[in-house]
Amino acid sequence: AITLSPGLTYYPDYLDRPAQEQLLQSLREITKAAPLFTPRMPRTGKPFSVRMTNCGRLGWVSDVQGYRYQPAHPETGEPWPSMPEQxxxxxxxxxxxxxxxxxxxxxxxxxxxxxxxxxxxxEEAFDAPVVSLSLGDTALFRYGGLERGDPTKSIRLRSGDAIVFGGPARLIYHGIDRLNAGSSDLLPQGGRLNLTLRKVEKAL
Ligand code: MD3
Ligand code: FE
Structure with missing residues (x-):
């Protein structure tokens, strides 16, 4: 593991190819039960270019009303599929x-x-870290500091990479600048999947 800054740890090749294929198969089942939806910006309703779904007890959604976590899919009304053991x-x-x-x-x-x-x-639980898993095409990930204007750094996230944001890195600014199309053959049609695991509610 590589410490990029305090609280920010990078695990290149965390998932080997068979583990990536297993995770992709789970995601195919998840998107069958909980189809990808197009989130929209609060107030303006402008669509995100990223499509989303969730698994686990709660899912993150965004629409003209705002950002929130909710227990059901915004279009089907069904509870989110459970999280794979992996x-x-x-x-x-x-x-x-x-x-x-x-x-x-x-x-x-x-x-x-x-x-x-x-x-x-x-989220309510800022003591818990956020864990991200990447599959498919390489992405240029950018991260900065706790203020919007702070200087930023970039790293490439490749298929199978994991990254963990905790402690002093939990609330840093971050984003995805672009993908390298055709950089991975994991997804037959190309593109990238990212899983973001979070503790949302405060533990008792
Ligand atoms: C840094 N997703 O869903 S994952 C997001 O690749 C999100 O889809 C990006 O940012 C993606 O909110 C980046 C890396 C990531 C995830 C959560 C973080 C970085 C983070 C939480 C706090 C700080
Ligand atoms: Fe984020």
Whole structure:
């Protein structure tokens, strides 16, 4: 593991190819039960270029009303599918946190999708880290500091990489600038999947 800054740890090739294929198969089943939806910006309703779904007890959604976690899919009204064992194991292994995650957000990037710089602050449990797993095309990931104007650094996230944000890195600004189309053959149609595992509610 590589410490990029205090609280920010990078695990290149955390998942080997068979583990990536196993995770992709789980995600196919998850998206069958909980189809990818297009989130929209609060107030303006402008669509994100990333499509999303979730697994676990709670899922992150965004629409004209705002950002929130909710127990059901915004379009089907069905509860989110459960988290695969493989994902729970990765959280246990990487987070060092004594409780399982509440939410696993699945982001799907087409080759031209991006995600602007933002903080993740819709959770109540900032003591828990956030764990991210990447599959498919390589992405240029950018991270800065606790203020929007702070200097930034970039790293490439490749298929199978994991990254953990905890402690002083939990509330840093971050985003995805672009994908390297065609950089991975894991997804037959190309693109990138990112799983973000989070503890949302405060533990008792
Ligand atoms: C840094 N997703 O869903 S994962 C997000 O690749 C999100 O889809 C990006 O940012 C993606 O909110 C980046 C890496 C990541 C995830 C959560 C973080 C970085 C983070 C939480 C706090 C700080
Ligand atoms: Fe984020």
């Amino acid at each position: 994902v729970l194991r990765a959280w246990q292994d990487l987070s060092g946190y004594p409780h399982p995650p509440d939410a696993c957000l699945v982001n799907f990037y087409e080759p031209t999708a991006r995600m602007g710089m933002h903080q993740d602050k819709d």
